[in-house]
Amino acid sequence: MSVEALSRGNWLARGFGALGLGRANLNLRLGAAIIVGWALIAVFAPWIAPYDPITHNLADKLQGPSLLHPLGTDNFGRDILSRVIYGARIDLQMGVLGVLFPFLIGTTLGAIAGYAGGWVDILLMRILDVVLAFPFLVLMLAIIAILQPGLTSFYIALALVGWVSYARLVRAQVLVLKTSDFVTAARSLGFGRFRILFRHILPNCIAGSIVFSMSDVVLVVLAGSSISYLGLGVQPPTAEWGVMIAEGQNFITTAWWITTFPGLAIVLMAFGFSLLADGLAERFGLRQP
Amino acid sequence: MSAPLPLLQVRDLAVRFRAGGVGLPGFGARYVNAVNHVSLSIAPGETLGVVGESGCGKSTLGRAILNLVDAQGGEVRFEGDVVSSHDPSSIAKLRARAAMIFQDPYASLNPKLAIGEAIAEVLRVHRKTQPEKVAARVAELLYLVGLSPELAARKPHQLSGGQCQRVGIARALAIEPRLIIADECVAALDVSIQAQILNLLMELQRQMNLSLIFISHDLGVVRHLCRRVAVMYLGRIVELGPTEQVFAAPQHPYTRALLAAVPDIDPDRTLNPAQLRGEPPSPLDLPTGCPFHPRCPHAQEVCARGEAPMLRASGTRELACHFDLPLNSQQGEGP
Numbered sequence: 050m051s052v053e054a055l056s057r058g059n060w061l062a063r064g065f066g067a068l069g070l071g072r073a074n075l076n077l078r079l080g081a082a083i084i085v086g087w088a089l090i091a092v093f094a095p096w097i098a099p100y101d102p103i104t105h106n107l108a109d110k111l112q113g114p115s116l117l118h119p120l121g122t123d124n125f126g127r128d129i130l131s132r133v134i135y136g137a138r139i140d141l142q143m144g145v146l147g148v149l150f151p152f153l154i155g156t157t158l159g160a161i162a163g164y165a166g167g168w169v170d171i172l173l174m175r176i177l178d179v180v181l182a183f184p185f186l187v188l189m190l191a192i193i194a195i196l197q198p199g200l201t202s203f204y205i206a207l208a209l210v211g212w213v214s215y216a217r218l219v220r221a222q223v224l225v226l227k228t229s230d231f232v233t234a235a236r237s238l239g240f241g242r243f244r245i246l247f248r249h250i251l252p253n254c255i256a257g258s259i260v261f262s263m264s265d266v267v268l269v270v271l272a273g274s275s276i277s278y279l280g281l282g283v284q285p286p287t288a289e290w291g292v293m294i295a296e297g298q299n300f301i302t303t304a305w306w307i308t309t310f311p312g313l314a315i316v317l318m319a320f321g322f323s324l325l326a327d328g329l330a331e332r333f334g335l336r337q338p
Numbered sequence: 339m340s341a342p343l344p345l346l347q348v349r350d351l352a353v354r355f356r357a358g359g360v361g362l363p364g365f366g367a368r369y370v371n372a373v374n375h376v377s378l379s380i381a382p383g384e385t386l387g388v389v390g391e392s393g394c395g396k397s398t399l400g401r402a403i404l405n406l407v408d409a410q411g412g413e414v415r416f417e418g419d420v421v422s423s424h425d426p427s428s429i430a431k432l433r434a435r436a437a438m439i440f441q442d443p444y445a446s447l448n449p450k451l452a453i454g455e456a457i458a459e460v461l462r463v464h465r466k467t468q469p470e471k472v473a474a475r476v477a478e479l480l481y482l483v484g485l486s487p488e489l490a491a492r493k494p495h496q497l498s499g500g501q502c503q504r505v506g507i508a509r510a511l512a513i514e515p516r517l518i519i520a521d522e523c524v525a526a527l528d529v530s531i532q533a534q535i536l537n538l539l540m541e542l543q544r545q546m547n548l549s550l551i552f553i554s555h556d557l558g559v560v561r562h563l564c565r566r567v568a569v570m571y572l573g574r575i576v577e578l579g580p581t582e583q584v585f586a587a588p589q590h591p592y593t594r595a596l597l598a599a600v601p602d603i604d605p606d607r608t609l610n611p612a613q614l615r616g617e618p619p620s621p622l623d624l625p626t627g628c629p630f631h632p633r634c635p636h637a638q639e640v641c642a643r644g645e646a647p648m649l650r651a652s653g654t655r656e657l658a659c660h661f662d663l664p665l666n667s668q669q670g671e672g673p
Contacts, residue, residue: 230445237404238460238509239433248459252450 077328080263083321091137100128102135102288111304121306123297125286129306132288133314139289140270140318143203147269148262150208155215156251156258162216163223164246170220177213185210189272190281198281203273214265215258222254256333263326267319274315290315343418344379345516345549346403346436351376351412353395353402353573357622370621372398374573375412377649382516383547387564387581389557389596391618395573396553397441400519403551404438405429417516434464437510441522443502447494453505454480454490460512479508484538500531507538517549524559536563557600561585569593572618572629574646579655589657591634628660636661 090097100106100118106126114121120129162173180188192206226232227250235245274291276282283289285296290311297307353373372395380386388396401407403414405423414421416436421428440446447456457476461467467475477487483504494502503523510518520539524532540563543550554560560567561581568578569590577590588594595614614633619625625632631641640660649658 230440230442231448233401233406234438234440234446234506234509235448236406237433237438238463238513239430240459240463244463249448249451253448 074328074331076324077332080321080324080326080328083317084325087137087141087318087321090134091141094134094138098128098131098134100131102127102132103286111300113304114306120310121304123293123307124300124304129293129310132293133290133310135288136290136293136311136314137318139200139283139287140273140291140315143200143273144266144270144318144322146204147207147211147273148266150204151211151265152215152258152262154208155212156219156255158212159216159219160223160246160251160254163220164227164242164250173216174220177216180210180213183210186272186275189276190279193276193281198284200283203276203282207269207272211265211269214261218258218261219251219254222257223250226250226254256329257335260326260330260333260335263322263329266322270315270318270322343381345382345384345417346551347379347413347415348403349377349413349415351399351402351414352410353398353407354410355407368622371573371624372621373402373409374624374646375648376570376573376575377412378568378575378578380517380549380551382549383543384566385543385550385552385564387560387567388551388553388570389555389560389567390570391555391596393618393621394570395621396555396570397521398573399570400438400521400551400553403519404433404436406438434513435515436517436519437513437515439503439506439510439518439520439523442526443499443506444494446506447502449494452491452493453497453502454487456505457490457508457512460509464513466512466514475512479512480505482511482542483508484534498531499527500535503527503531503535504538507535507542511542511546515548517551518543519551519553521553522555523552525554525556532559539563557585557597569596572621572624574629574658575649575656576630576658577655578649578657583654589652589655590630590659591636592630595633628658 104127106122109118109122109126110124112118112122112126118128118130120133122128123132158173162170183191188210189203189206192209193202196202196205223246232245232249235249240249273282274289274294277289277291278295280295283292285292293311294308297304297311300307351373352371352375354369354371357368357370374395376395376399378386388399390396398407402409405414405421408423414432416432419428419431421432423429447453451459454473454476457479458472461472461475462469476490480487480490485501485504485508489497489501494505497505506523518539523539524535527535536559539550542548550564552560552564564581566579567581567584568575569584569592570576571592577584577588577593584593585597588597599614616633619629619632625642627640627642627644628634628637628646631637634641638660647658647660649656651657
């Protein structure tokens with residue numbers, strides 16, 4: 050290998066290092082690339098999308114993939130490619146926000162339960178058992194139905210239901226770290242409970258939750274799509290992949306592209322987050338590569 | 339010689355842990371009696387060694403003094419004030435003046451925190467330094483324990499065990515303590531590093547007039563370092579006195595056995611024959627009477643009955659035995 054190639058390799062490595070990907074593995078890079086790709090598509094949707102995602106154009110309805118409409122059109126003549134591109138905005142937001150709130154709530158409650166112990170722990174764990182006793186989707190549907198169908202209700206329902214996984218995960222870790230030497234050392238130095246919990250214990254047990262949250266994004270996007278499909282989430286005519294699949298199902302035998310391409314978009318995004326989760330797990334040393 | 343007011347007084351301290359048994363209170367619960375009726379005191383600037391075999395409760399004693407484990411009985415007084423687990427302010431006051439150094443230098447540092455930050459945090463929590471002077475004080479503390487201030491940005495895993503232990507000492511010193519409890523603080527280090535850390539501790543102790551409770555199973559180190567020594571067996575202090583006297587003329591049969599078991603580097607000598615029969619009894623199920631009687635070569639009938647003998651004065655030291663020892667030919671070897 051020539052000297053230039055070597056130094057270029059170093060330059061690349063330094064670039065990855067600057068991005069925090071110094072020892073990054075293939076999973077992490079590929080996953081990050083896919084998610085960044087979707088994020089760019091979402092941000093620049095108005096410039097990328099060739100057509101308006103909402104306006105009907107009945108003259109062009111149910112056309113198969115062509116040069117004019119690369120992914121075809123639906124029964125209202127809307128361009129599928131444009132709708133998939135705009136759908137990325139909603140679905141990415143759903144994935145991120147739908148995980149963020151449960152993550153924050155679950156991590157905090159789990160950490161408090163594990164660290165406080167006693168009746169606080171018992172109370173929180175019994176509430177958790179109650180939530181877990183219901184099937185996930187049934188409880189989600191019930192809460193959304195009580196509120197009112199829509200994206201906001203979806204987030205609220207997820208926050209109420211989704212925190213349990215994070216709480217359990219973090220609580221178990223906190224229980225282990227609570228008796229570790231460095232926590233005892235922090236106590237012996239007279240540090241307060243909140244300082245010990247949030248500055249010493251949590252940073253050392255958050256990695257598992259972050260990895261889990263990445264795979265959780267996949268579940269949340271699928272749940273969001275399912276709930277939109279059932280008519281309780283994102284409302285038509287908004288472009289959202291789950292809604293698109295629901296709308297296209299009547300035409301599945303005659304116009305397969307209406308459901309297939311949004312379905313592939315979901316798969317590709319889920320794939321990206323899964324890779325990211327695997328890569329992060331490796332990175333944090335939670336799993337052997 | 340007038341006795342100075344003790345810095346720390348421990349009276350009748352008892353710690354027990356639950357072991358096994360079902361969750362319901364009172365059903366099948368068994369307790370490990372880790373520390374039983376321990377009393378000791380330490381004067382300002384004094385060094386007290388606590389020795390004993392593994393599991394004798396010496397580490398638990400250290401932790402109980404700082405209220406890191408709950409005591410089931412007894413009393414700890416620091417600078418004359420009672421430290422009670424029911425009074426958070428008394429604990430805060432104690433921990434602002436007394437620090438602990440731990441056995442495992444890596445495990446006792448937060449792995450995510452740079453060591454400079456770990457020291458700075460102590461300064462900030464205890465408001466020891468004005469915010470703008472924290473960095474300078476951290477550098478000063480690192481220098482004091484023999485580390486280059488340039489290491490401040492390193493994480494614990496980037497340092498050696500000896501360096502981590504120095505960080506632990508720097509953190510303890512950051513609170514400007516009167517008392518340091520060193521819990522097996524060199525046991526995990528290489529012998530050459532041990533000497534460095536011990537010399538550092540002794541020097542700091544002299545400079546700052548620190549009191550030091552040095553918990554160790556290494557009798558040589560304790561003899562070298564400590565003015566007084568307490569020998570523990572099964573959660574009790576069996577003998578306590580000036581180090582040289584205790585080492586030169588041990589009175590309690592357990593102390594004698596312990597000292598006789600120290601291996602000697604002398605190829606011509608065979609190892610000492612085992613002094614003690616059997617294993618120490620399980621702390622889950624302590625024998626009646628003197629806890630040492632099942633293994634004691636001098637045990638009499640009285641030793642097996644009633645309560646364990648209390649620590650009582652015997653000349654310049656204290657002793658927990660029914661008899662005036664020594665019972666055999668070592669008589670007259672005293673100070």
